[in-house]
Amino acid sequence: MRFINIFKKESPAETERRRSNRSIAYVAAFFSVLFFVLIAYIVEYTYYEAPEDINNTYNPRQDIYAKRVVRGCIFSRDGDILAKTDTDDQGNEKREYPYGPLFAHVVGFSTHGKTGVESSANIRLLTSNKFVTERMVNILEGEKNKGDCVITTLDLDMQKAAYEALGSYRGAIVATDIKSGEILCMVSKPDFDPNYIADNWEAINSDPNSSVLLNRATQGLYPPGSTFKIVTMLEYLKEHGEEIDSYSFDCNGSFSYEDNKISCYHGISHGKVDITASFAKSCNSSFANISTSLTREDFRKTCEDLLFNEDLPLPFTYKKSYVPINKDSDTSELMQVSIGQGKTQITPIHMNMITCAIANEGTLMRPYVIDRIVNADGKQVKKFRVKEYGKLLDEKYCTILRELMTKVVEEGTASRLKDTVGYKAAGKTGSAEYSSNKVMSHAWFTGYAPLEDPQVAVTVIAEEAGSGGEIAVPMARKVFDAWAKEK
Amino acid sequence: MELIIAETVKYILTALMILYSFQSFLVFRHKEEEETRAICRGQTVVMVLIQFLSFMVLYLEERDIQIIVYYLVSQTTILAVIIFYSIVYRNSSRLLVNNMCLLLTISFIMLTRLSYYRAIRQVLVAIASLIITSTIPYILMKFSDIRRYYYFFAIFGIVMFLLVLFFSVAVNGSKLNVNIFGVTFQPSEFVKLTFVISMAGFLAKSHKLKDVVITGLIALAHVMLLVLAKDLGSALIFFVVYIVLIYVATGRFNYVLAGSAAGLMAAIAGYKLFSHVRVRVAAFTDPFGTIDNAGYQIAQSLFAIGTGGFFGMGIGQGAPKKIPVVVSDFIFSAIAEEMGVIFAICIILVCLSCFIMFMNISIKFKDSFYKLVGVGIAVIYIFQVFLTIGGVTKFIPLTGVTLPLISYGGNSIMVTLIMFAIIQGLYVNRKKS
Numbered sequence: 001m002r003f004i005n006i007f008k009k010e011s012p013a014e015t016e017r018r019r020s021n022r023s024i025a026y027v028a029a030f031f032s033v034l035f036f037v038l039i040a041y042i043v044e045y046t047y048y049e050a051p052e053d054i055n056n057t058y059n060p061r062q063d064i065y066a067k068r069v070v071r072g073c074i075f076s077r078d079g080d081i082l083a084k085t086d087t088d089d090q091g092n093e094k095r096e097y098p099y100g101p102l103f104a105h106v107v108g109f110s111t112h113g114k115t116g117v118e119s120s121a122n123i124r125l126l127t128s129n130k131f132v133t134e135r136m137v138n139i140l141e142g143e144k145n146k147g148d149c150v151i152t153t154l155d156l157d158m159q160k161a162a163y164e165a166l167g168s169y170r171g172a173i174v175a176t177d178i179k180s181g182e183i184l185c186m187v188s189k190p191d192f193d194p195n196y197i198a199d200n201w202e203a204i205n206s207d208p209n210s211s212v213l214l215n216r217a218t219q220g221l222y223p224p225g226s227t228f229k230i231v232t233m234l235e236y237l238k239e240h241g242e243e244i245d246s247y248s249f250d251c252n253g254s255f256s257y258e259d260n261k262i263s264c265y266h267g268i269s270h271g272k273v274d275i276t277a278s279f280a281k282s283c284n285s286s287f288a289n290i291s292t293s294l295t296r297e298d299f300r301k302t303c304e305d306l307l308f309n310e311d312l313p314l315p316f317t318y319k320k321s322y323v324p325i326n327k328d329s330d331t332s333e334l335m336q337v338s339i340g341q342g343k344t345q346i347t348p349i350h351m352n353m354i355t356c357a358i359a360n361e362g363t364l365m366r367p368y369v370i371d372r373i374v375n376a377d378g379k380q381v382k383k384f385r386v387k388e389y390g391k392l393l394d395e396k397y398c399t400i401l402r403e404l405m406t407k408v409v410e411e412g413t414a415s416r417l418k419d420t421v422g423y424k425a426a427g428k429t430g431s432a433e434y435s436s437n438k439v440m441s442h443a444w445f446t447g448y449a450p451l452e453d454p455q456v457a458v459t460v461i462a463e464e465a466g467s468g469g470e471i472a473v474p475m476a477r478k479v480f481d482a483w484a485k486e487k
Numbered sequence: 488m489e490l491i492i493a494e495t496v497k498y499i500l501t502a503l504m505i506l507y508s509f510q511s512f513l514v515f516r517h518k519e520e521e522e523t524r525a526i527c528r529g530q531t532v533v534m535v536l537i538q539f540l541s542f543m544v545l546y547l548e549e550r551d552i553q554i555i556v557y558y559l560v561s562q563t564t565i566l567a568v569i570i571f572y573s574i575v576y577r578n579s580s581r582l583l584v585n586n587m588c589l590l591l592t593i594s595f596i597m598l599t600r601l602s603y604y605r606a607i608r609q610v611l612v613a614i615a616s617l618i619i620t621s622t623i624p625y626i627l628m629k630f631s632d633i634r635r636y637y638y639f640f641a642i643f644g645i646v647m648f649l650l651v652l653f654f655s656v657a658v659n660g661s662k663l664n665v666n667i668f669g670v671t672f673q674p675s676e677f678v679k680l681t682f683v684i685s686m687a688g689f690l691a692k693s694h695k696l697k698d699v700v701i702t703g704l705i706a707l708a709h710v711m712l713l714v715l716a717k718d719l720g721s722a723l724i725f726f727v728v729y730i731v732l733i734y735v736a737t738g739r740f741n742y743v744l745a746g747s748a749a750g751l752m753a754a755i756a757g758y759k760l761f762s763h764v765r766v767r768v769a770a771f772t773d774p775f776g777t778i779d780n781a782g783y784q785i786a787q788s789l790f791a792i793g794t795g796g797f798f799g800m801g802i803g804q805g806a807p808k809k810i811p812v813v814v815s816d817f818i819f820s821a822i823a824e825e826m827g828v829i830f831a832i833c834i835i836l837v838c839l840s841c842f843i844m845f846m847n848i849s850i851k852f853k854d855s856f857y858k859l860v861g862v863g864i865a866v867i868y869i870f871q872v873f874l875t876i877g878g879v880t881k882f883i884p885l886t887g888v889t890l891p892l893i894s895y896g897g898n899s900i901m902v903t904l905i906m907f908a909i910i911q912g913l914y915v916n917r918k919k920s
Contacts, residue, residue: 017855045792045793046828051793054789064800
């Protein structure tokens with residue numbers, strides 16, 4: 001055949017037809033490849049992304065799941081049951097929370113709307129990953145399947161310690177594992193008993209001032225007070241790092257500049273202070289003095305690097321923190337911000353994240369509560385991996401800030417954390433004024449332990465409680481103690 | 488009890504659908520007519536089973552006698568079409584007849600589930616279209632010189648689009664429909680056909696640079712008028728078909744590159760100029776972040792697909808009515824939700840099988856007019872499938888086109904059936920000559 005072809009000249013029409021057909025084959029191949037990519041994408045989406053996407057409060061299909069599956073359990077990191085569903089003889093289901101109000105906000109409830117882990121893992125709890133044949137048998141027998149269970153990162157003993165430490169104050173306590181971002185405990189008060197949420201719904205919501213349902217740890221916005229001096233100090237280190245050893249300020253209880261006046265807590269005079277003493281004793285006047293040497297744009301940039309005015313990498317509902325500083329801010333605002341007053345607002349979880357980053361060479365791990373999903377028989381379905389968010393600040397500043405925070409415990413306002421057994425802690429206190437009434441303040445503490453190779457960060461806020469050193473530090477100590485006992 | 492049956496049937500349906508789509512590719516491997524026929528007979532049996540089981544579930548859930556009536560009518564229609572083509576057009580492609588019927592079957596099942604009223608309208612339009620289009624292979628045999636009227640077809644298309652632009656009322660921001668005596672008429676569907684015939688007529692005669700420019704201007708007029716009517720999905724389809732036809736006619740890949748470059752620039756310009764394009768792109772990049780407005784449709788679609796998973800919730804067990812415009816643009820998501828992602832992927836494979844068959848038939852033609860008509864129809868069909876399925880699964884931004892033969896809509900179904908009939912006609916006549 002080939003032999004003949006050489007001599008028999010192809011007609012132009014035939015050449016053209018062959019060319020056309022080659023083009024057609026290419027077009028067919030192109031679309032076939034396109035569709036195989038589309039199919040691969042759909043499979044990938046259904047397998048990997050959909051299970052996350054469908055767990056959204058806008059997905060109206062969650063009730064359909066509940067008809068087929070008995071809601072799974074929620075466990076602490078050590079296997080204590082935090083939520084379970086009991087079915088009685090008549091087939092009525094009841095969601096039970098064995099620890100009552102202890103985990104009210106972080107675990108949440110599913111009986112009257114959904115909150116907390118009950119909301120964020122809703123579809124997971126209503127999905128059964130038991131063995132296929134077993135599921136089929138159950139369906140054929142008209143039995144409901146048992147839903148998957150969620151194992152959280154929460155530690156029962158630390159939660160109890162935090163809950164008792166906060167006592168009858170309103171506020172929040174949160175503790176996280178610095179290396180992984182695991183949330184070890186999260187308490188918010190005032191609280192409620194999720195077992196009776198449906199019955200007490202009206203009573204809980206009738207008082208507009210209490211906002212009992214609000215998880216203050218993630219959604220409560222507070223003036224940071226002196227804890228914000230960590231941020232001001234970071235900016236000072238960036239701009240005037242070489243001058244810190246020579247810094248000196250004579251505190252007489254207040255500082256005035258261009259008609260603006262900042263006073264120290266309860267008007268105390270700190271006398272002659274260097275940079276370490278300014279931080280350890282939390283001298284407002286000295287920090288107001290420092291603030292006048294800061295560049296507004298750079299200050300704002302540093303705040304944004306620490307995720308103020310930005311979205312936080314959190315897998316649950318939260319409020320954004322806010323710093324008003326910008327290039328047009330007047331001196332009054334700058335001085336107010338430098339001591340964490342004025343319009344500055346932060347959530348306890350965000351304060352905790354900043355503390356974690358400082359204690360972890362600047363790297364923030366994404367905080368999370370859900371560690372893994374197992375089926376009703378305890379076989380692992382999915383393990384959530386530890387994820388790094390990124391660097392919030394440079395390592396060299398972390399070292400200095402950690403030294404300063406250590407001095408706060410050793411020589412400063414957090415002295416009630418001295419003489420701890422089995423670990424040494426560091427941190428920063430705050431007594432944030434929240435109204436024109438300057439007598440009362442919110443008590444803050446945020447810190448970490450141990451000093452070398454930090455493992456755990458604890459943040460405390462007690463509303464209208466007094467000074468951070470007197471109120472918040474002992475609370476944090478109880479949580480650190482509970483952590484140290486388990487170590 | 489209904490849940491148990493729906494649950495069991497969904498696995499059987501998935502298995503049947505896998506078998507069917509496997510058969511629809513197996514056909515290409517066999518050259519022997521007898522073997523092909525045997526495979527296609529097997530397909531018909533699978534198809535009847537799928538329809539029977541699905542309607543059984545629908546009846547048990549609804550307990551409405553109308554569903555049985557509907558089943559009998561639609562099942563008879565499907566079988567009548569298969570028998571008609573095998574007797575009257577003995578040389579027709581059985582694979583295409585089967586695929587067409589299967590896609591209609593799925594449409595009937597899903598529409599009965601979603602909206603009984605629309606299901607009835609759909610089957611009536613389908614029956615009427617099937618009767619009308621059954622004569623197309625015969626007509627093509629008799630009138631082979633429609634190619635001469637390419638100028639007429641080009642002008643026809645442009646006039647139609649002008650009429651839409653001036654006389655139609657915008658629905659969801661796009662001008663698509665014209666009402667004539669109470670019948671909603673969607674010219675862009677029909678102009679797809681006249682456009683392909685016109686382009687094929689031009690290019691079959693001659694495809695020198697001059698002709699490429701003239702056809703390019705005609706194509707540009709069509710595309711621009713569609714853009715003005717804000718029907719971007721259709722505009723994209725016309726554009727792609729034109730590029731492919733030029734490429735097949737001239738064999739020059741440079742035209743594809745130039746066309747793609749022009750298309751890319753037009754896309755960027757469109758993004759800059761039209762706010763509704765930006766909204767679509769925003770919804771595509773972050774549907775859950777924009778769920779309160781732009782992202783709502785696509786997010787609901789993804790919920791449906793994701794919640795259904797690989798095997799689906801079972802017919803009647805999901806919540807597909809929560810998806811906006813589910814009967815037309817988003818029917819694929821409803822199918823994925825209730826019949827499963829595997830079933831839905833098999834539908835994609837069946838569509839691809841139709842496309843490959845179209846292209847196969849086009850390759851075998853000696854006459855370049857028929858070749859180009861075949862390729863044009865094939866590309867219109869498959870690209871539309873790609874736009875709609877890619878859109879609802881968030882593979883590409885949403886363009887708002889229907890899934891041929893499955894989505895609800897008389898114009899769409901009629902034009903798609905005409906396309907299938909034209910290909911059959913070409914195939915039958917080639918075999919005869």
